[in-house]
Amino acid sequence: MRGRRTIPGRTDHVVVVGAGLSGLSAALHLASAGRSVTVLEAADGPGGRARRDRLGGYTVDTGATVLTMPELVDEALAAVGTSLAAEVDLVELDPAYRAHFADGSTIAVHTDGAAMEEEVRRVAGPAEADGYRRLRAWLTRMHQVQRDRFIGANFDSPFDLLGLDLARLAALGGFGRLGPAVGRFLSDERLRRLFTFQSLYAGVPPSRALAAYAVIAYMDTVAGVYFPRGGVGAVAEAMAAAAGRAGVAFRYGTGAAWLERVGGRVGAVRTTAGERVPCDAVVVTTDLPVAYRLLGVAPRRPLPLRHSPSAVVLHTGVTRSWDMLDHHTILFGGAWERTFEEITRRGELMADPSLLVTRPTATDPAMAPEGRQQVSVLAPCPNLRVGPVDWDRIGPIYRDELVATLQARGLTGFGDAVEVQRLVTPADWAAAGLAEGTPFSLAHTFTQTGPFRPRNLVPGVENVVLAGSGTTPGVGIPPVLISGRLAAQRVVGRLPVVGRAGGRGESVSGL
Numbered sequence: 001m002r003g004r005r006t007i008p009g010r011t012d013h014v015v016v017v018g019a020g021l022s023g024l025s026a027a028l029h030l031a032s033a034g035r036s037v038t039v040l041e042a043a044d045g046p047g048g049r050a051r052r053d054r055l056g057g058y059t060v061d062t063g064a065t066v067l068t069m070p071e072l073v074d075e076a077l078a079a080v081g082t083s084l085a086a087e088v089d090l091v092e093l094d095p096a097y098r099a100h101f102a103d104g105s106t107i108a109v110h111t112d113g114a115a116m117e118e119e120v121r122r123v124a125g126p127a128e129a130d131g132y133r134r135l136r137a138w139l140t141r142m143h144q145v146q147r148d149r150f151i152g153a154n155f156d157s158p159f160d161l162l163g164l165d166l167a168r169l170a171a172l173g174g175f176g177r178l179g180p181a182v183g184r185f186l187s188d189e190r191l192r193r194l195f196t197f198q199s200l201y202a203g204v205p206p207s208r209a210l211a212a213y214a215v216i217a218y219m220d221t222v223a224g225v226y227f228p229r230g231g232v233g234a235v236a237e238a239m240a241a242a243a244g245r246a247g248v249a250f251r252y253g254t255g256a257a258w259l260e261r262v263g264g265r266v267g268a269v270r271t272t273a274g275e276r277v278p279c280d281a282v283v284v285t286t287d288l289p290v291a292y293r294l295l296g297v298a299p300r301r302p303l304p305l306r307h308s309p310s311a312v313v314l315h316t317g318v319t320r321s322w323d324m325l326d327h328h329t330i331l332f333g334g335a336w337e338r339t340f341e342e343i344t345r346r347g348e349l350m351a352d353p354s355l356l357v358t359r360p361t362a363t364d365p366a367m368a369p370e371g372r373q374q375v376s377v378l379a380p381c382p383n384l385r386v387g388p389v390d391w392d393r394i395g396p397i398y399r400d401e402l403v404a405t406l407q408a409r410g411l412t413g414f415g416d417a418v419e420v421q422r423l424v425t426p427a428d429w430a431a432a433g434l435a436e437g438t439p440f441s442l443a444h445t446f447t448q449t450g451p452f453r454p455r456n457l458v459p460g461v462e463n464v465v466l467a468g469s470g471t472t473p474g475v476g477i478p479p480v481l482i483s484g485r486l487a488a489q490r491v492v493g494r495l496p497v498v499g500r501a502g503g504r505g506e507s508v509s510g511l
Contacts, residue, residue: 006493007463010280012036014491015269017256017294018285020048021477022467024239025076025484026283031246032079033492038277039248040269042255046240048285049439050477052233056420058317058374059367061231063439065358065376066328068219069478070226073235076481079496080246087238089229091363096225098326100409101190102334102352108326109194111224124188135185135195138172139218145169146215169212178213179206193332195221197354200380201476203308203443205340213444219478227327229364232477256286259294264462266295281463283487288442288454288470289435295461299454303447308440308475309343310383310426312395314402315376317368318417324410325375327362331355331409343380347387349398353405355379372419377402384426384437391427399423441469449474456487465490 014030016023019041027037045051049063074084084090094115095108107123110116113136121129145168173181182195196206198216228234244250255272259282269277284291288305292298299305333339333352342348356378361368368374379402381387403415426437435441442448453474456466467487469475489495 005457006490007281007457007465009265009463011463011491012280013038013278014281014283015040015277015279016283016285017269018048018468019043019046019236019240019250019252020285020468020480021050021236021239022469022480022484022487023048023283023285024236024243025072025481026285026467026487027243027248027484028076028079028239028246029485029488029495030283030491031243031248032496033488033494035492037243037248038279039243039250040254040256040271040277041250041252042272044252045237046250046252047233047236050232050236052231052237055315055374055422056317057369058372058420059231059360060315060374060376060422061233061358061360062315062424064232064477065360065378066220067226067228067232067235067477068223069481072478072481073239076239076485077242080242082242082245084238087242088234091227091229093225093227093327093363095326096220097194097328097330098324099190099194099330099332100324101332105190107190107194109221111222113222116221120191124191128186128188128191131185131187132191135182136222138185139195139214139222142169142172142174142212142214143218143222145172145174146212172211174210174212176211177207178209178211181211181214182206182217189336190332193336197330200309200340201440202474203306203344203440204445205337205344207337207340209444210446210449212449216476219476225328227360227363229366231360231364231367256284256294258296259284259464261296261461264460266461266464281465281491283465283467283484283491285466285468285484287434287468288466290433291466291470295458295464297458297460300459301454305435305454306443306445306448307383307385307436308438308443309386310381310429310436310438310440312379312381312398312402312426313376313424314379314399315422315424316374316418317420318373318375318414319371319419320413320417321359321373322411322414325357325359325362327359329357329359331357331406339380343382344386347382347389349381349387349389350379353379353402355402355405357406377406381426384430386436389426391425395423395425395427398425441475444474456483456490 013036016039097109120132199209259266260268332354335352358376361373406414430437456471465487467483473479
């Protein structure tokens with residue numbers, strides 16, 4: 001049976017290395033299963049890449065700004081008897097995005113099917129509206145087929161893929177290419193972009209991404225995009241608070257230096273302060289190279305690991321707003337295939353940038369001083385291996401180019417309105433311990449997908465489990481939350497069944 005392998009021996013006390021979303025998910029599920037849990041976190045608070053920070057008088061999400069599948073957060077909180085609704089004020093965004101194109105047209109992305117069908121009819125006509133309706137049904141079927149068996153399950157072997165679910169995924173075209181698959185439903189180039197750009201989060205251009213990754217478009221355009229008041233980091237803080245109430249011990253400002261291993265078993269985590277924290281099992285959520293360094297092992301793979309493109313992010317506090325900005329606004333350049341070629345193969349910065357602009361103060365004005373707006377701009381770029389840019393020198397220049405691009409695309413006077421700012425480049429991601437300077441971890445190529453992705457059990461080390469974006473199932477808030485649950489299942493074997501309100505039932509494997 002798939003994923004039934006668990007770590008042997010005692011598992012009474014588990015140390016979780018990292019208080020990002022995967023570590024928090026693991027801690028909550030482990031606590032619900034009666035384990036004593038200690039979380040070590042080098043930073044001064046929870047969240048990892050999804051934490052919030054202060055920029056002058058502004059609140060800024062330092063990482064993810066798009067929250068989908070919030071029921072996964074609810075599942076983790078329910079494990080300790082609370083709920084997302086009790087902990088966080090969550091707002092569904094409508095539109096989820098508003099896209100502006102080089103030809104001057106604008107398309108709002110609604111997650112309500114009828115509203116989006118009408119929007120497609122408005123901008124592209126009845127034939128495209130019919131295509132959207134069929135595309136939405138296909139995206140929904142893709143998600144249903146993958147949800148439990150491909151995304152939400154542990155794998156012990158590639159043979160775990162074999163079975164009826166694999167046949168269903170193949171019948172849906174899941175092993176074809178994403179771009180052509182969406183093109184079967186939509187001919188309008190603008191609409192094709194809206195339902196395929198998400199593959200860049202998985203590190204692969206739409207023309208080369210597996211069609212199975214249409215599931216990301218499902219999350220964005222069908223399941224809904226949400227925003228927690230106070231920022232996405234508020235979710236991590238709520239999860240940490242709930243875990244603390246359930247008895248999980250958090251030690252912030254305490255990083256892991258190495259894992260004390262005798263033979264194939266780790267008996268303690270050594271901290272950067274020289275302390276020794278005894279344990280029966282460890283969940284490591286750091287980026288993979290750091291995890292392997294802590295363990296003193298090297299991955300056994302016939303092919304080298306390939307990482308996703310990176311991103312430059314400009315966080316700003318500005319003194320004005322612009323009518324064209326929604327909560328999430330995509331400013332598409334005219335180039336498309338060339339852009340992917342630049343950032344994934346040539347190692348060049350985008351000549352005609354496509355940018356994601358996030359204005360959280362559209363939903364929560366309290367994240368900025370009165371009369372001000374918080375605006376963050378994300379520009380995809382090569383990682384440091386594909387494009388070894390001297391970011392100390394190029395960073396300020398590229399910041400000015402981004403501002404000029406924003407102003408040329410309708411944000412008149414943006415540069416003059418900037419009151420405070422912070423530029424984050426691949427060099428900063430690398431300094432934070434992220435391999436090749438990317439926050440998006442390993443690319444979801446075929447050889448790094450499903451059972452071929454680095455597994456959460458480490459050969460030769462019997463009581464350590466990995467979690468986070470580098471292992472099963474992958475990159476993004478929903479996958480890393482699932483990875484925490486899968487790690488907990490590797491430790492305890494069976495987790496209590498919980499309802500949305502935190503009610504518990506009989507234990508089941510869930511694997």
